[in-house]
Amino acid sequence: QPQLQESGPGLVKPSETLSLTCNVSGGSISDTTYYWAWIRQSPGKGLEWLGSVFHTGITFYTPSLESRLTLSVDTSMNQFSLRLHSVTAADSALYFCARHLNPTVFGIVPFDYWGRGILITVSS
């Protein structure tokens, strides 16, 4: 079973860039069966899918964040990353990384493995 673990700073200043990394163990991030995703959870908005990345670097994002969000993958380290630019207090949330099936092959997109989450606070 794969294990996912988020890492990054717990506190980010407004207008700065949030950088998070998800380390994947127990499976290869280059497995073509899967995409790798970021999801966040805040009290006011529930769970929100942010975007997904394939091992080749193909990405897709939720439209509301597309202008500020960059996802990338490092196959040599078996990890993937999130960069969210120009953060505000509204970006404070619990951020999860997760795995899902390749939608172009399988159609369905259940998030079957998740990290434990990392709490991010945006504050000066």
Added chain:
Amino acid sequence: DIQMTQSPSSLSASVGDRVTITCRASQNVGNYLNWYQQKPGKAPKLLIHSASNLQTGVPSRFSGDGSGTDFTLAIDSLQPEDFATYHCQQSDSSPWTFGQGTKVEIK
């Protein structure tokens, strides 16, 4: 974006009860509907995918039904470990969206 609406937002039930949670999509999502269970301080756990398919290892007291816009998650004979928050999620079209969650509490 497809809006997912769960009802109720919370409910109180006793051990042994049958519980039903409803999820409604703002447009047709076929059977591309998944259910998750989340306990405090933990990540969501996939229970059911494709509306009615039990994820491996999930107890058979959980079941899912529905298609199109209306879906249900049922828990037969509620167990102490089932008190949690349940989320639905559509995977018909991007952006994939979640319901706001239903909290199942002990009566």
